[in-house]
Amino acid sequence: MDFHLENFDGPLDLLLHLIAKNKVSIYDIPIAVILDQYMEVLHAAEAMDLDIAGDFVAMAAQLVYIKSKMLLPRHEEDEEDDPRAGLVEMLLEYQRLKEITPYFREKGELGRDIFVKPPENLGEAPKEYRQSVNDLVRAANNMLRKAQRRIPPPASAFSGIVGREPVPVETRITAILRRFIRSVRVPFRRLFDDAKNRSEIVATFLAVLELSKTRRILLEGDGEDMELTLTNDKGESNV
Structure with missing residues (x-):
């Protein structure tokens, strides 16, 4: 197989790739064929120990549902909408957004490397200060106390409190x-x-x-x- 799951931004991106690969119309998607190829991609990702996002799994379930709807017998008097209509609408919208993305990316990069330095506020000239040794000692002690508060407690302090890693x-x-x-x-x-x-x-x-x-x-x-x-x-x- 010449494509991998990590090359696609989402399930709609993968579907557009499969539609283009099979040279079929987005308005008349052969769900059975596309579903088989879609599942092959997911199974290949599992074989390579890649994490499959929930959106890809949800789209697989949606394709299975559309396929089952299309397999049901339909009477001529029925005017039920094509089960693929919602999917086609999502694909068209995603395709439009994908086509216009480079334009906005180009506009967003304009002026990216230009930096403007704000004016410096020099203010008044610093006054001359004279500190004693005791002043410096007090300042050092204050810094040590603040640093001590920032040091996290040792792992042994949490023994018996924290157990296994939580499940994501x-x-x-x-x-x-x-x-x-x-x-x-x-x-x-x-x-x-x-x-x-x-x-x-x-x-x-x-x-x-x-x-x-x-x-x-x-x-x-x-x-x-x-x-x-x-x-x-x-x-x-x-x-």
């Missing part, structure tokens, strides 16, 4: 989004099956709150019986 919330967000590749709905209680300690449980809960806050998932149900569904670009459930 971003890691749990990615793990949750991966589940939508295999399932449209994810039970809330199943998110904690692989939690090995309290830190992972807390990180998983915070990940759910973050995804819900950013409207990337929708929570349905009460208590432990809640279920998570992936949302579309309008914040609505894909189910």
Whole structure:
């Protein structure tokens, strides 16, 4: 494969590359073909031990959803919108922004290497001061006390207080989004099956709150019986 995940700024950038590579119209994307190639890139990144951002995983789930919608039988009297319409709109908007970025980058670099020195405020000429030895000793002692307050306590002072390294919330967000590749709905209680300690449980809960806050998932149900569904670009459930 002649391209790598780190060469793309995001999932839309990767999709535009695959569309150009296959020489297909952005208005008539062959979802099945593009999805297969998209997943090949993600699998290649995993094989090279590269971290896959949650946005790439979320886009994979979105492509799986569009593909499933297109496989459903459609009646001639149905006037349902093309499931690809939202994706096409996002790609066109991203393409426009990508094309205009060099222009703004060039404008932003104008005058970058020009520095203007502000006028110096000379003020009044300094007065002549005379300090005694005791004044210097007092000043030195003050500096030593201030420096002592800035020195952090030794690691032994935290023994028994700090335990394992906390689990990053971003890691749990990615793990949750991966589940939508295999399932449209994810039970809330199943998110904690692989939690090995309290830190992972807390990180998983915070990940759910973050995804819900950013409207990337929708929570349905009460208590432990809640279920998570992936949302579309309008914040609505894909189910």
